[in-house]
Amino acid sequence: MNRLLLAALTCTMAFSANAQERVLNLYSARHYQTDEALYANFTKATGIRINRIEAGDDPLLERVRNEGANSPADVIMLVDAARLHNAQQTGLFQPVKSALLESRIPADLRDAQGHWFAFSTRARVIVFNKAELRPSDVATYEQLAEPGLKGRVCTRSGSHPYMLSLVAAMTEHLGEQRAEAWARGVVANFARKPAGGDTDQITAVAAGQCGAALTNTYYLVRLMKSNRPQDREVVAKVGVVWPNQAGWGTHLNVSGAGVARHAPNRESAVRFLEYLASDDAQRYFADGNNEWPTVKGVKIKNDALASMGEFKADNLGAGVYGRLTPVAQRIVDRAGWR
Numbered sequence: 001m002n003r004l005l006l007a008a009l010t011c012t013m014a015f016s017a018n019a020q021e022r023v024l025n026l027y028s029a030r031h032y033q034t035d036e037a038l039y040a041n042f043t044k045a046t047g048i049r050i051n052r053i054e055a056g057d058d059p060l061l062e063r064v065r066n067e068g069a070n071s072p073a074d075v076i077m078l079v080d081a082a083r084l085h086n087a088q089q090t091g092l093f094q095p096v097k098s099a100l101l102e103s104r105i106p107a108d109l110r111d112a113q114g115h116w117f118a119f120s121t122r123a124r125v126i127v128f129n130k131a132e133l134r135p136s137d138v139a140t141y142e143q144l145a146e147p148g149l150k151g152r153v154c155t156r157s158g159s160h161p162y163m164l165s166l167v168a169a170m171t172e173h174l175g176e177q178r179a180e181a182w183a184r185g186v187v188a189n190f191a192r193k194p195a196g197g198d199t200d201q202i203t204a205v206a207a208g209q210c211g212a213a214l215t216n217t218y219y220l221v222r223l224m225k226s227n228r229p230q231d232r233e234v235v236a237k238v239g240v241v242w243p244n245q246a247g248w249g250t251h252l253n254v255s256g257a258g259v260a261r262h263a264p265n266r267e268s269a270v271r272f273l274e275y276l277a278s279d280d281a282q283r284y285f286a287d288g289n290n291e292w293p294t295v296k297g298v299k300i301k302n303d304a305l306a307s308m309g310e311f312k313a314d315n316l317g318a319g320v321y322g323r324l325t326p327v328a329q330r331i332v333d334r335a336g337w338r
């Protein structure tokens with residue numbers, strides 16, 4: 001055998017050995033420590049190794065766009081319905097046909113063509129300082145803009161996806177003009193300039209720096225489950241309401257994923273999505289990160305999450321959030337909700 005042929009053969013063998021080691025390139029914007037176990041269990045069950053690229057939604061999406069057809073991304077996981085919708089609109093996902101995913105994930109929590117699937121939900125609730133306010137003072141999102149709460153409202157930046165989706169929902173319900181008036185009212189009620197994340201708003205409410213704030217449920221439940229004395233103290237001081245129960249319901253958002261358009265490991269990617277819809281993985285979203293599973297009937301072991309009880313949810317769907325997010329961004333900009 002001549003040397004060149006041997007070299008070529010060795011090269012082919014090395015390549016196929018490589019190809020046999022199954023990998024999955026996961027681009028994830030989820031930012032929760034507890035997700036580690038979620039990924040480890042997938043590898044244990046399938047032998048597929050996960051290469052994880054983690055970044056915020058925007059940098060992550062920009063990276064996939066820049067990589068174009070050469071992108072190694074197999075699965076893209078995002079938080080926020082509008083992001084999922086926009087990623088789909090800009091062609092970052094490919095459609096997936098999976099009887100398992102279609103039967104497990106309710107139709108309103110996935111794209112009809114299978115570009116993405118929601119695997120967990122979270123609600124945006126109002127927390128308030130129990131020594132200062134009553135639940136009836138903050139029973140609706142609209143009340144956060146009422147003059148009675150002047151100097152009492154804390155929020156994170158209006159440009160954050162969690163806020164933009166809420167403002168998009170308000171825009172859908174109220175129309176752009178009234179939604180902007182609402183945003184201006186909230187800004188006029190600020191106790192302080194928007195700063196920090198949702199947990200910072202909860203602790204500021206407990207400390208009496210603000211009377212009320214908005215947060216995703218899992219941040220609150222995380223504090224409820226904590227054994228740290230300072231967290232227990234925070235939880236003791238704040239009350240929580242499901243906003244707009246007498247009306248359109250409490251704003252619901254999702255975390256989800258889809259198979260990347262140019263996925264080099266498509267089969268592993270679909271398998272990973274199917275794994276995320278399994279009872280075990282669904283339990284992780286609930287028990288690990290305090291989100292609600294999207295698969296119905298999954299038994300969870302999270303007393304704090306369960307203690308929050310049932311509520312009427314406003315799930316307008318990713319299409320609405322996606323379509324109205326640019327409007328929401330203009331509203332928060334004009335209102336000075338920075």
Ligand SMILES: [Fe+2]
Pocket residue numbers: 216
């Ligand atoms: Fe978050």
